[in-house]
Amino acid sequence: MLPPGDGGSHGYPWGMSSTVDELVAQLRDGGSRVTTARRLVLTALVKGAHHPTAEELLVAVRALAPDVHASTVYRNLEELERLGVVVHTHLGHGAATYHLATEAHGHLVCEVCGATVEAPEDLFEAMAQGAKRRLGFELRPYHFAVLGVCADCAALSDGADPEPSVG
């Protein structure tokens, strides 16, 4: 699962994901040291699933370096977030999920089936403008998901109202 840390970014279909080397450079610029564990966390973020939890990142890291400790992953994520390299998001009641700051986006999560939809950038715009104009409040709507019912579940539950599962 780990092709060479080549410099060029050959595209991932859904976007411009940075390479590990670029992120490592960000670390150095920020004055942080580059360690094995830290590099592996970045690698897992770049190449792994879309919304990994700290736990999932730990598993990915341990696949290559079995002795990395959970608290190391937590501390690294904290530091990476401080440097603006990653952000974390809460999609529901469980653990936070992490992604690269360059991929920041809003999330819609279905209360019924748990499906996660990445919100189009402009979906929040009207609300953000309204909040700014009327309350002076600058929205940053990326940190918590917005819950709701996805199209599939809405169709299925016409007439029957299943218990929400994410709430």
Place this chain on the structure above:
Amino acid sequence: MLPPGDGGSHGYPWGMSSTVDELVAQLRDGGSRVTTARRLVLTALVKGAHHPTAEELLVAVRALAPDVHASTVYRNLEELERLGVVVHTHLGHGAATYHLATEAHGHLVCEVCGATVEAPEDLFEAMAQGAKRRLGFELRPYHFAVLGVCADCAALSDGADPEPSVG
């Protein structure tokens, strides 16, 4: 948002929101039994602060019935939520906050100072309509707060960008 449910109930001075008696009736209608602890939880919700956590409700309940156990409060809140009497909301990283379902509303929380603003009902409307039309997604944007920067903090931090505290 609160019809004068004061009906026959020999009033709590506060008058406003639903009375404990009305809520108790909802419990009975739902097939649940009415116990001392349960009634006290409802009383705390009706008369207490605006966004109490389970812990704060426990304190309020214990002020009148010192032997009520924390798990009782948690279980009651769970049951009350199942019956649609209360809802819970996450305003930040800490404990959930509870309020009566009749008072459900969206929340804007300042990442910097933690201030909570109750969102005007229609603030979410444009976004909800957009999500419905474009994604078939029915928003229920009340469960997680939407983060941002409040007017005061935005003014203060012009030029300097303090670390978010709520994230």
Place this chain on the structure above:
DNA sequence: ACGCTGTTGCGTGCTGGTCGCGTTTTGATA
């Protein structure tokens, strides 16, 4: 190659909440 200091592994602790169990209480029925 050295040494300063950031980082790690490890254990321990905390918060917020859940669960199983034996006992008490509720409220429908007699």
Place this chain on the structure above:
DNA sequence: TATCAAAACGCGACCAGCACGCAACAGCGT
């Protein structure tokens, strides 16, 4: 009003997710 099954309770153990203090280790400027 007494009876009694089932609901709810008190209690403690336990869980997930994460934070922390410390001694040992390792990155990187010199």
